[in-house]
Amino acid sequence: MKTVLILVLSLIGCSGSIDEPVSYFNVETPRPFGYVNGDEISQRIIIETRSGITLQTGSLPAKGPINRWLNLNQITVKQSGQRYQIDLRYQVFYAPLEVKVLTLPGFTVQLSQGEKSVGKSIPAWSFTLSPLRELVVRQTEQGEYLRPDSPPSIFANDRALYGLAASLSVAALITAYLGYLYACFPGMSRRTVFKRALRKLSGLSKADMELALTIIHHGINRLNGQPLFYKQLEDFYLRNPQYRQISAELAWFFNYSNRYFFAVGMIVVAQDLQQLKDLCERCRRIERGSQ
Amino acid sequence: MIRTARHISLWAVLAFSLAAFVYSAALVYGIHQDNNLIRQLISGKDVVINKVISGEPELRLARAFYFKQKHRYDEALSTLSLIIDKGDKKFQAKARYNLGNLYLEQAMQQIKATNMHEALPLAGLAKQAYRQALALDSSNWDAKYNLEVAMRLLPEMDRINMPDDDSSVNQKSQLWTTVPGFPRGLP
Numbered sequence: 001m002k003t004v005l006i007l008v009l010s011l012i013g014c015s016g017s018i019d020e021p022v023s024y025f026n027v028e029t030p031r032p033f034g035y036v037n038g039d040e041i042s043q044r045i046i047i048e049t050r051s052g053i054t055l056q057t058g059s060l061p062a063k064g065p066i067n068r069w070l071n072l073n074q075i076t077v078k079q080s081g082q083r084y085q086i087d088l089r090y091q092v093f094y095a096p097l098e099v100k101v102l103t104l105p106g107f108t109v110q111l112s113q114g115e116k117s118v119g120k121s122i123p124a125w126s127f128t129l130s131p132l133r134e135l136v137v138r139q140t141e142q143g144e145y146l147r148p149d150s151p152p153s154i155f156a157n158d159r160a161l162y163g164l165a166a167s168l169s170v171a172a173l174i175t176a177y178l179g180y181l182y183a184c185f186p187g188m189s190r191r192t193v194f195k196r197a198l199r200k201l202s203g204l205s206k207a208d209m210e211l212a213l214t215i216i217h218h219g220i221n222r223l224n225g226q227p228l229f230y231k232q233l234e235d236f237y238l239r240n241p242q243y244r245q246i247s248a249e250l251a252w253f254f255n256y257s258n259r260y261f262f263a264v265g266m267i268v269v270a271q272d273l274q275q276l277k278d279l280c281e282r283c284r285r286i287e288r289g290s291q
Numbered sequence: 292m293i294r295t296a297r298h299i300s301l302w303a304v305l306a307f308s309l310a311a312f313v314y315s316a317a318l319v320y321g322i323h324q325d326n327n328l329i330r331q332l333i334s335g336k337d338v339v340i341n342k343v344i345s346g347e348p349e350l351r352l353a354r355a356f357y358f359k360q361k362h363r364y365d366e367a368l369s370t371l372s373l374i375i376d377k378g379d380k381k382f383q384a385k386a387r388y389n390l391g392n393l394y395l396e397q398a399m400q401q402i403k404a405t406n407m408h409e410a411l412p413l414a415g416l417a418k419q420a421y422r423q424a425l426a427l428d429s430s431n432w433d434a435k436y437n438l439e440v441a442m443r444l445l446p447e448m449d450r451i452n453m454p455d456d457d458s459s460v461n462q463k464s465q466l467w468t469t470v471p472g473f474p475r476g477l478p
Contacts, residue, residue, distance in 0.1 A: 036435060038431075038435035073426060091426060093425075095438070095442035095446070131439065132436050132439045133443075143399055146437055146440060148433075149356055149388075149389045149392050150388055150433065152385075154329060160315055161315075164312065167309075167314075168308075170304070171312055174305040178305065181298070181301075289298075
């Protein structure tokens, strides 16, 4: 009885099921039929090893021709912990006369733990390959039927056209906006009030002070939409806040105008006309939006 | 100050967009010219060689296409050999497929003239070109078909022996596979 027990325990110990180096193994293959000459066949091998056991990537088949009719185009190994995912992409170059069974050859991968090494065989995989053409060749006027040359592609100009349209649109929009800012459009006379006033002032001398003052008054009135007087300046600034920055100059203008038209014995100097021109210049810059 | 900066940036963007417009217009014009050259070559009319030399590889492919149409095989071969490694994978696959067709058509002509010694290397080169084309683009059905034509024309020397293959049949097959050409009818 004792002997039998020792024998059973020894057999369990020698079975190796506990020390199996691979905890999970699977070969994922596509359909085994319906392939033709030149097709690529992918194969995925999943190996999960016990801890401390590593896959020797050098034992995997090398990229290139396996035999006369089979090429290994790509082989990639992804490792995450003890899990190895081996992706193989074969390509078949065989012209069968009828549907034929072919086999992707199996191989052995080496797993190692320290100096010890153990092999895990990957089984061969069979599939069927079909012919693409009939046994008796089809004849054309030129001889045997062949697929024609591939004509060169016409260049796509979509991206260039999109670029053209986009750049043109941006240029047009910016031009329109600048035109608006510089008052280049008809009907935007409110933005050219001081432009015209400045032009009229340019040829005047201090003897034409009355005309100069009238020109600026007309300009300000036109901008305001109605005649503007000194006391209404605050309302004017509320409606046109950009002109508040020249409030001192505008106040001087209204005072000077009052004195010129209503005071007696007013003496005009060239400096006054220059100040009016400067005021008009600043108003012009404000209406253009550059100040 | 901010307004001045805004004006400067607006003018800068305007200048940039105008430059982009000129560049895009030149690009569209160039593409239009190249497409006209390709269409002309495909329709069987030759073009000035300088335009092809200075242009994209597609123009050379179009010129090789034209030479092949005119049966000027040597010129087509030299044109294709200049662009065989140019362009992306799709283009390379196309150039190699057309190269395979060039070799295969010549091989067939040699077989018709019973010049087997001339035909064998040409058929081998055709197979090689088709294999390379398919390695680059395995979805090219025309290359698959013509490779099969070339493989039937010049079958592989070593047969695949399956366990259920009869040895006597195998021996018979090996005899005819070494002779290039197509079977003309069923027994």
